Amino acid sequence: MRRAREVRGASLDEAARDTRLRVDQLDALEREDFDVLPGDVYVRASLRTYASYLGLDAGKVAGAYARTADEAEPTPPPARLGPVERMIAASRIRDNQQFLLVAAASILLILLAFGFLSRGESAPPQAVIPAHTSSPEPSDPTIRVVVVARSDVAIGSVADGAAASYALRPGETLTLLALESLKFTVADAGLVDVSLNGTPATEGVSGSPFTYRFTSGDGGESSSNG
Numbered sequence: 001m002r003r004a005r006e007v008r009g010a011s012l013d014e015a016a017r018d019t020r021l022r023v024d025q026l027d028a029l030e031r032e033d034f035d036v037l038p039g040d041v042y043v044r045a046s047l048r049t050y051a052s053y054l055g056l057d058a059g060k061v062a063g064a065y066a067r068t069a070d071e072a073e074p075t076p077p078p079a080r081l082g083p084v085e086r087m088i089a090a091s092r093i094r095d096n097q098q099f100l101l102v103a104a105a106s107i108l109l110i111l112l113a114f115g116f117l118s119r120g121e122s123a124p125p126q127a128v129i130p131a132h133t134s135s136p137e138p139s140d141p142t143i144r145v146v147v148v149a150r151s152d153v154a155i156g157s158v159a160d161g162a163a164a165s166y167a168l169r170p171g172e173t174l175t176l177l178a179l180e181s182l183k184f185t186v187a188d189a190g191l192v193d194v195s196l197n198g199t200p201a202t203e204g205v206s207g208s209p210f211t212y213r214f215t216s217g218d219g220g221e222s223s224s225n226g
Contacts, residue, residue, distance in 0.1 A: 001061075002030040004054040018173045019053050021046060040069065045141055049175045052146055058198060141177035142216040145184070146195045148173050153191040157184035168192075178214070185211040 005015055016023045028036050029050055034043050044062050051061040147155065149168035156165045159178040166174055176182055186192050189204025196214060204210030 001050060001054060001056070004056055005030070008054060015050070015053065018171070019049050020173075020175065021049065026050060034065070034069075045144075045177055048141075048144060049146075052175075052195075052198065053173060058144075141179055143176075143178040143180075143182045143214050144197050145176040145182060145201070145212070145214065146173060147176065147184075147186075148193040149191060150193065151188075151191045154187045155184055155192075157182065178216075180216050182214045183211065185209060 005012075010018075012023045012026055015021075015026055019026070025037060025046060028034065029043075029046060037043050037046065044065065047061050047065055048058040051058040143159075147168070149170055149172050151170050153168050154165070155168060155174065157163070157176055159176060159182050160180050168174055176184060186204070187209050188206065189202075189208055189210035190206025192202070194200075194202045194212065201212070203212070
């Protein structure tokens, strides 16, 4: 990724400004020092954002990272303990057992007290179990939209219910991620280029506002804000 950035002729500061990632985070991605980044989901999303910015195949980059992360290192065999180490280990086991007994007794007392307090209250209504359970959320964002500003433009977004607003300058790039649904409005549709999961998705009429709506179920759709 560092080579791709150098070929593009961009510095780390310029890449950080365009991708909204910090310089130290981009440096960690280029050095493949993923342990300093905050979590696996963040690493995957950051790799996709940076790869797209550099003109690389974001899917292949994220896939290479996933294969590397899934390779578990073999656990070294435990060393044999001497007499002193065995005594220390036995003492720690006894301390842990005592702690677990105290914790279990405390939890039991709390449950009993809660039962006495709630005995006189009416039971809550029975929950309705849906016919179909939803599948677990994917580890990677299923909706990834990249917005490139041609000029100064204001954008308001709602990603999975979380609202945010942005003011982009010419040439700046904004990446919007969501797991289920994403909606964002540009003040002037002609001032931005939009791509959905690496596919061009620019719509709207220049000089007029436009609202994009994407969902994970149907691959995304867009509509004007009327």
